[in-house]
Structures are given as C-alpha cells and as structure tokens.
Amino acid sequence: MENNQVSVLIQKCIENNRMAQHEIFHLYKQKVYDLSHRSLGGSFDIDDVVQQIFIALFNSLRHFKGMSSFDTWVYRITVKVCTTQLRKKYRKRQPQILFDSTRIENGQEDIRSNPSKLLEEKEFKRIIYQALSRLSPEKRMIVVMHEMENKTLEEISQILKKPLGTVKSRLFHGRKALEKYLRGCGTL
Amino acid sequence: MKKDALKQQEQSASIQRLSTLLKEVKPPLKNEPEWAVLESNLFTTLQKPRTFHEKYQASFFHAFFNPIIIVPATALLFIVVAVLSYRFNNSQIDPFARVVSIRGTVLASTTGGNKIDTLTGIDSFAKIPDFRKNFVFRTLGNSTLIMQLDQGSVFELSQNSIVSIKEINRRHLFFDLDKGSMLVKVSKRLKNQKFIISTPGASCSVVGTIFKVDVRNEANATSVQTVLTVYEGKVKFTTGGQLMYVASGQTCRADKNGFGTINAISELETPIKNISALELLVSHGNPSGAKYGLVDVTTQPEQALVIIDDSLAGKAPLLARKTIGRHSIVMSSHGYETLEKTVEIGEDSISRVSARLEKNAVNGRITLHHVKQPSFPSPAVLQPESTLVAVPEYVEAMVQLTIGEYQKAVGILDSLKDNQPIDMKSRMSIMKKINGCYAKLGDFKNASERLEEKYEKSSANADKENLLWEMANIKANCMGDYQGAEMALVELLVIAPAGIRAHDAYGKLAEVQYMLNKSESAAATYREHIKKFPDDPDIDKSLFSLANILDNDTHNCKEALVLYTKLIKTCPRSGYIEASLFARAGCLIKLGKFAEAQNDLKKCLEKAPEGMWSPVCVQLMKELR
Numbered sequence: 148m149e150n151n152q153v154s155v156l157i158q159k160c161i162e163n164n165r166m167a168q169h170e171i172f173h174l175y176k177q178k179v180y181d182l183s184h185r186s187l188g189g190s191f192d193i194d195d196v197v198q199q200i201f202i203a204l205f206n207s208l209r210h211f212k213g214m215s216s217f218d219t220w221v222y223r224i225t226v227k228v229c230t231t232q233l234r235k236k237y238r239k240r241q242p243q244i245l246f247d248s249t250r251i252e253n254g255q256e257d258i259r260s261n262p263s264k265l266l267e268e269k270e271f272k273r274i275i276y277q278a279l280s281r282l283s284p285e286k287r288m289i290v291v292m293h294e295m296e297n298k299t300l301e302e303i304s305q306i307l308k309k310p311l312g313t314v315k316s317r318l319f320h321g322r323k324a325l326e327k328y329l330r331g332c333g334t335l
Numbered sequence: 336m337k338k339d340a341l342k343q344q345e346q347s348a349s350i351q352r353l354s355t356l357l358k359e360v361k362p363p364l365k366n367e368p369e370w371a372v373l374e375s376n377l378f379t380t381l382q383k384p385r386t387f388h389e390k391y392q393a394s395f396f397h398a399f400f401n402p403i404i405i406v407p408a409t410a411l412l413f414i415v416v417a418v419l420s421y422r423f424n425n426s427q428i429d430p431f432a433r434v435v436s437i438r439g440t441v442l443a444s445t446t447g448g449n450k451i452d453t454l455t456g457i458d459s460f461a462k463i464p465d466f467r468k469n470f471v472f473r474t475l476g477n478s479t480l481i482m483q484l485d486q487g488s489v490f491e492l493s494q495n496s497i498v499s500i501k502e503i504n505r506r507h508l509f510f511d512l513d514k515g516s517m518l519v520k521v522s523k524r525l526k527n528q529k530f531i532i533s534t535p536g537a538s539c540s541v542v543g544t545i546f547k548v549d550v551r552n553e554a555n556a557t558s559v560q561t562v563l564t565v566y567e568g569k570v571k572f573t574t575g576g577q578l579m580y581v582a583s584g585q586t587c588r589a590d591k592n593g594f595g596t597i598n599a600i601s602e603l604e605t606p607i608k609n610i611s612a613l614e615l616l617v618s619h620g621n622p623s624g625a626k627y628g629l630v631d632v633t634t635q636p637e638q639a640l641v642i643i644d645d646s647l648a649g650k651a652p653l654l655a656r657k658t659i660g661r662h663s664i665v666m667s668s669h670g671y672e673t674l675e676k677t678v679e680i681g682e683d684s685i686s687r688v689s690a691r692l693e694k695n696a697v698n699g700r701i702t703l704h705h706v707k708q709p710s711f712p713s714p715a716v717l718q719p720e721s722t723l724v725a726v727p728e729y730v731e732a733m734v735q736l737t738i739g740e741y742q743k744a745v746g747i748l749d750s751l752k753d754n755q756p757i758d759m760k761s762r763m764s765i766m767k768k769i770n771g772c773y774a775k776l777g778d779f780k781n782a783s784e785r786l787e788e789k790y791e792k793s794s795a796n797a798d799k800e801n802l803l804w805e806m807a808n809i810k811a812n813c814m815g816d817y818q819g820a821e822m823a824l825v826e827l828l829v830i831a832p833a834g835i836r837a838h839d840a841y842g843k844l845a846e847v848q849y850m851l852n853k854s855e856s857a858a859a860t861y862r863e864h865i866k867k868f869p870d871d872p873d874i875d876k877s878l879f880s881l882a883n884i885l886d887n888d889t890h891n892c893k894e895a896l897v898l899y900t901k902l903i904k905t906c907p908r909s910g911y912i913e914a915s916l917f918a919r920a921g922c923l924i925k926l927g928k929f930a931e932a933q934n935d936l937k938k939c940l941e942k943a944p945e946g947m948w949s950p951v952c953v954q955l956m957k958e959l960r
Binding site for chain 2: 165168169172176180181184185193194197198201202205271272275290294295315318319322323325326329330334335
C-alpha cells in the first residue's frame with residue numbers, strides 16, 4: 148500500500164472512522180501477531196496481547212508525526228507492549244505454560260495425521276522458548292527481530308530508538324547466551 | 336563493542352546453526368474464523384467508553400518523553416523541592432520550644448534590649464512575644480527555669496544564671512551561657528542538627544546526651560572557668576582551638592588557656608532527681624491524650640511513704656507524673672504525724688511539695704524503746720506495704736501504675752509475686768493490684784465465657800485441665816472473681832488430681848481461698864499440697880505460706896515454728912530462708928524464747944545484710960538486748 152493511502156487511513160482512524168480502523172487492522176494483523184508470538188512464546192494469551200497492541204495503536208495514532216515509516220511505528224508499539232508483558236511476567240514469575248494443542252489442531256496443516264511430528268515440533272519450540280526466556284526482555288526483543296523477523300540492525304535501532312552500538316552489543320550477548328544454553332541442552 | 340566481534344560471531348558455525356533454528360520457529364497459523372473473533376473482540380472493546388486512565392495513558396506516555404515538556408517540568412519540580420527543603424530546614428519557628436516551668440523570679444529580655452520582663456510563673460510567660468532568637472533569660476536566687484526545646488530535648492537553668500538564646504530552630508539549638516549552670520538533656524541529633532552551648536572561653540557540642548555546664552567566676556582564678564559534667568553520652572568540649580571529648584561519668588574544667596584534668600564524678604554528685612524530672616518531662620507514651628504534669632515530693636525525714644490520691648506512689652524524695660488538676664498527697668512515716676497536702680498540677684510543669692513531718696507523741700511513746708518486755712514489732716512495721724516499699728521492683732511497679740503503664744506494672748508485679756519471698760498479706764496486696772491493672776487493660780468477661788463454652792464441649796481430661804487452669808487464672812488475675820476461680824481450681828483438682836497443673840493449682844487455690852478470707856481452707860489446701868507432693872520444687876513456698884497463715888491468722892505459733900524449722904532444714908537453698916528466719920524469730924518472741932529469737936535474727940542479718948527485713952532485724956535485736 149502506498150504511503151499516501153496509509154496517510155489517508157491514519158487520518159480517518161484519528162477521526163474515529165471504524166472502516167479505516169478495520170482496514171489498518173487487516174493490513175497489520177499478521178505482522179503484529181507474528182512478532183508478538185515470536186517474542187512472547189506460548190506462555191501468553193497472544194490474542195489478548197494483539198488486542199492490546201491495536202488498542203494502543205489506535206489511541207496513539209494522533210501522535211504519529213510521520214518521522215518514521217508507519218511500519219516502523221507499528222513495530223515500535225508492538226515491541227513496547229510485548230516488552231511490558233515480558234517485564235510483568237518477569238516480576239510475577241509466572242510458570243511457563245506450553246502451547247495449547249487447540250491452536251495446532253485448528254491449523255491448516257493437519258498435524259493430527261502425524262503425531263510424532265507434532266511432539267517433535269512441540270519439544271523443539273519448548274527448548275527455543277526456554278532459551279529465549281533466559282534473556283532479558285530487551286535482548287530477547289532484539290534477537291527475535293533480527294533472527295526471526297529478519298530485521299536489519301539499522302531497522303531495529305530505528306524501531307527501538309537506540310544507538311546502533313547498543314543494538315549490536317545486545318544482539319551479540321543475546322546470541323552468546325542462547326548458544327550456551329542450547330549447547331547445554333544438546334540442541335546445537 | 337568491537338566492530339568485528341558481531342561479524343566474527345555471525346561467521347561461527349554454531350551461531351549460524353542457531354540462526355537457522357530460530358528461523359524455523361514459526362507462529363501457528365490463524366484461520367479466518369479466529370481472526371474474525373479477535374477482530375470482533377477488539378472493536379467491541381474500542382467501542383466501549385474509555386476510562387480516564389485509558390484516555391490519557393497514551394498522551395502521558397508521549398508527553399513524558401517529549402523534551403519540550405520534560406525539561407521545564409523537571410526544572411520546576413527541582414525548584415519546588417529545593418524551596419520546600421529550604422523552608423523546612425531553616426524554619427525559624429519551631430512550635431515545640433516552650434518554657435515548661437518557672438520557679439521563683441526570672442528576668443527576660445531581648446539581646447541588647449532595654450525592656451526587661453519579670454516572669455514569676457508560667458502564665459506570665461505568655462507576654463513574651465518570641466524568645467527563639469537573640470533572647471536572654473536570667474534566673475535570680477532560688478529560681479529555676481525549665482524549657483523544652485523539642486520532642487526529646489529539655490534544659491534546666493539553675494539559680495543565678497544567665498543564658499542567651501542565640502538560635503532555636505529545627506536544625507540548630509545555640510545558647511550562650513554567661514553565668515551559672517545549665518542541666519541539659521538532648522535527644523539524638525541528626526547529622527545536620529547541632530546543639531551547642533558556648534561559655535566565655537569554651538564551647539560544648541553534643542549529639543544526644545545528658546550533661547551539665549557550670550560557669551564559675553572564682554576569685555582566685557585568672558579567668559572564667561567552665562565545668563562540664565557528662566552523665567550520659569559524649570560531649571565535644573572546645574576551648575582556644577583545642578578539642579577534647581568528655582565521656583559519661585566524667586567532668587572537666589576549661590578556661591581560655593586550656594583544659595584541666597578529667598575527673599570521674601561520684602554518684603553523690605549526680606543530680607538524679609533533676610535528670611529524672613527532665614526525662615519525665617520529655618517522655619512519651621500518652622495514648623489517652625491526657626495532659627500530665629510532675630509532682631516533686633520531699634519530706635523531712637526522708638523515706639516517708641507517699642500516697643497520692645489513695646494509691647501508694649513510693650518513698651520520698653519522689654517524682655511522679657500525674658494528670659493535671661488537684662491531687663491529694665499523704666506523707667507518712669513511722670513515729671511521725673501523717674501529713675496531708677493538696678497540690679495543683681499544671682500541664683508539663685513541676686509542682687513541688689515539701690513537708691517536715693512532726694514527731695508523733697503517741698507513736699513515739701510506744702516505740703520498742705519504752706516497752707519493758709520485748710514484743711513483736713508493732714503492726715505498722717509489718718504492714719505488707721511497709722515491707723514491700725523496700726523492694727525496688729514494687730516501687731517501680733507502683734510508678735508504672737501511676738503513669739498508666741498497666742502492662743508493665745502487671746509484668747513486674749507478677750514476677751514479684753512468684754519470685755520474691757514475701758508474706759501472704761503482701762502477696763494478696765499484689766494480687767489486688769494486678770486485678771486493678773487488668774481491669775484497666777480490658778474486658779476479660781468475654782474471654783472467660785468463651786473458655787467456659789469450650790470447656791462444656793471438650794471431652795478429653797487433658798483439655799479440660801488446661802481450660803480450667805486458664806479460666807481460673809483469668810478469673811483470679813484479670814477479673815477478681817475469686818469465687819469462680821476457686822470453683823474452677825477445685826474442679827481441676829477433682830478431674831486431674833495428679834495432672835501437670837495439680838502442683839500449681841494447689842498453690843493458686845490456697846491463694847484464692849486466702850483472698851476470700853478463708854484462712855482455714857487455705858491452710859488445709861497448703862497442707863494437702865505438702866502431703867501429696869513433698870518433692871515439689873515449689874514446696875518451700877507452700878511451707879512458708881502455711882506457716883505464715885498459722886502464725887498470723889490462726890495464731891498457732893507452735894505449728895508455724897515447726898514448719899519454719901522444716902523449711903530452713905529441708906530447703907537450705909530456698910529463697911524463703913531469710914524471711915523464714917525472721918518469721919521464726921517472731922514466733923519465738925511470741926513464745927518468750929528471746930535468746931533463740933535473737934539467734935535467728937542474727938542469722939537473718941548475716942544471710943542478707945541489705946535485705947528486706949534487715950532494718951527491722953536490727954531494731955528488734957536492739958530491743959532484745
């Protein structure tokens with residue numbers, strides 16, 4: 148979608164136009180959902196987090212000045228909400244809840260036909276998220292954005308409004324910690 | 336971080352493998368109905384009216400990180416904090432500083448001012464506008480001034496003294512003592528708070544202590560001398576650029592030429608009464624909000640019993656805290672006329688009562704000196720309270736009772752009743768006092784009723800035994816229901832005659848019966864206890880109490896004598912030995928065996944030369960000679 152069209156949509160959203168809000172939701176729902184899921188893992192109610200992200204987005208749209216691209220801005224809000232969730236979880240020390248099977252059952256791929264693959268995938272995801280949960284929310288978000296969302300370091304720096312050096316340093320140490328843990332588990 | 340470190344890391348095989356693994360993690364796919372549900376929920380939430388918090392959260396979030404707002408806001412906050420802090424620290428008006436007591440005549444004026452006010456009482460102080468800065472107080476002969484400075488600091492300016500208040504505020508307390516002496520109690524100062532008394536040629540600085548500063552202008556001395564005496568804590572003493580610390584129990588002299596030697600202060604030099612007065616003035620613990628003042632009672636001769644408002648306050652000289660208003664004070668000493676005075680106690684001030692007791696002609700004649708045949712001391716000497724007041728714990732308990740600290744008083748009295756070798760009448764008197772304290776402390780009727788309900792429901796004997804014991808204690812100690820306590824204890828001894836509470840129950844039952852004026856029953860209970868549990872560690876108490884009842888109430892001196900002798904022989908390490916020797920001497924005197932009595936009195940004195948009975952022992956021995 149062109150920048151002009153997005154600007155029009157944003158303007159309409161600010162004016163409380165429901166159609167425009169629906170449009171924005173459809174445009175960004177997958178991106179927001181993917182990033183949320185990758186950064187938080189299965190121990191959160193992702194639907195609820197996605198809902199929170201869109202509410203925050205619509206409520207703060209009037210503060211969007213166009214200094215960065217709208218994609219970056221959406222990313223920034225998503226990262227902030229997810230980081231807050233991770234911090235809350237860290238404070239409350241919630242037990243790690245694994246993925247619910249309903250999500251997989253409702254998936255397009257019929258995994259029920261291949262139970263061993265399901266188990267393998269569940270175990271693999273468990274180990275990865277276990278490793279990610281050992282990182283601080285800041286490092287975790289950077290690793291997720293760079294390694295899973297394929298964002299460049301510059302893009303991450305822009306999203307987080309952090310110096311490039313900080314991003315690099317956090318990525319370096321995050322990777323190192325992940326490597327150490329996964330090596331210990333025998334996954335690497 | 337080094338530029339190439341990240342690149343090097345990326346090139347390592349394990350990191351590449353890690354990247355591949357991470358990329359393999361894919362979020363589960365969401366189908367259209369699931370998205371539809373999410374969308375519906377989201378827009379339903381958005382349609383709801385937003386709360387204030389939700390409405391302004393985002394705005395605040397954005398505003399907070401906007402430097403245009405945050406910089407002035409921070410600066411404004413900083414200014415407000417600085418102004419408030421400055422005002423708090425340098426406030427010239429401290430609402431707490433006030434004159435508490437003026438005795439005699441005190442002259443007051445501003446520094447260098449011509450107008451001099453004559454203060455003759457606390458009321459006359461009202462005309463002084465502000466004394467907290469550059470103000471001078473001068474006490475004349477036989478005059479004192481007491482001023483409270485803050486919650487824990489107070490000073491007494493003695494007669495013929497001149498003090499200039501340089502500054503009194505929340506941070507600093509600065510005084511110039513030009514003449515005379517000042518006794519000071521200072522509460523713990525914070526790091527930035529100072530308390531300094533300057534004298535001609537020296538300066539005393541403290542952080543929380545009790546001390547006295549004396550300025551002497553002796554004829555043979557070349558310059559004015561400052562004598563610092565420290566009773567508690569440590570005081571920094573400076574003169575002519577030299578500095579030294581004077582510790583508790585030390586006194587030091589200084590003039591403009593330097594310090595003298597540090598000497599220890601003797602106990603006699605310690606103005607205990609004055610210090611106590613200052614401490615009582617600044618003491619807290621007044622939850623009822625009642626207003627208090629102090630009464631200072633002195634008698635000639637000393638050690639007269641002081642009864643304030645029908646309750647024993649202790650022996651003179653005495654300082655007590657009482658509620659404001661009129662109080663009756665009775666001073667009594669054996670061989671002297673009892674004197675009663677009424678005193679008006681003002682808020683936070685000291686009222687002084689001084690009395691000279693006249694010799695009582697009648698009592699004087701019947702002292703043992705004028706009796707031909709030796710006899711047992713007159714009843715007044717052996718009145719329970721007259722012996723109890725010699726016990727410091729009892730006096731302390733009475734003081735606590737007087738100031739309304741009932742819990743503390745109960746603690747002291749309880750330990751006194753159980754641990755001190757006191758006679759039955761004294762014990763009963765203490766029990767009554769304990770009842771009084773508990774009555775002030777709360778309503779124990781409900782507690783007793785709940786225990787009774789529980790007792791009705793319980794079936795096990797052990798439970799019943801414990802419940803009956805608790806009930807008896809509450810009834811006897813807290814409610815004064817001796818009848819109820821007696822019933823509970825009798826039942827306890829029926830249910831569990833050899834139970835774990837039986838030993839204590841016998842003692843308690845006898846005490847309760849004695850309180851009900853059933854001396855015979857009490858004696859029977861003690862007899863049963865001695866018979867049933869001859870090896871009980873507390874058997875000495877029962878022996879002594881039984882002998883005491885037989886001796887004083889049923890006048891069976893012979894049996895009492897046997898019991899006292901049994902106690903002295905079988906329990907040589909008992910705490911009742913001294914009292915038993917004294918009591919046995921009494922029995923022997925009554926039976927006309929004076930030589931043996933003298934022997935017992937001598938043993939009693941040897942055992943405890945400073946004991947409770949020693950003054951009476953000495954007196955009796957003189958008579959027996």
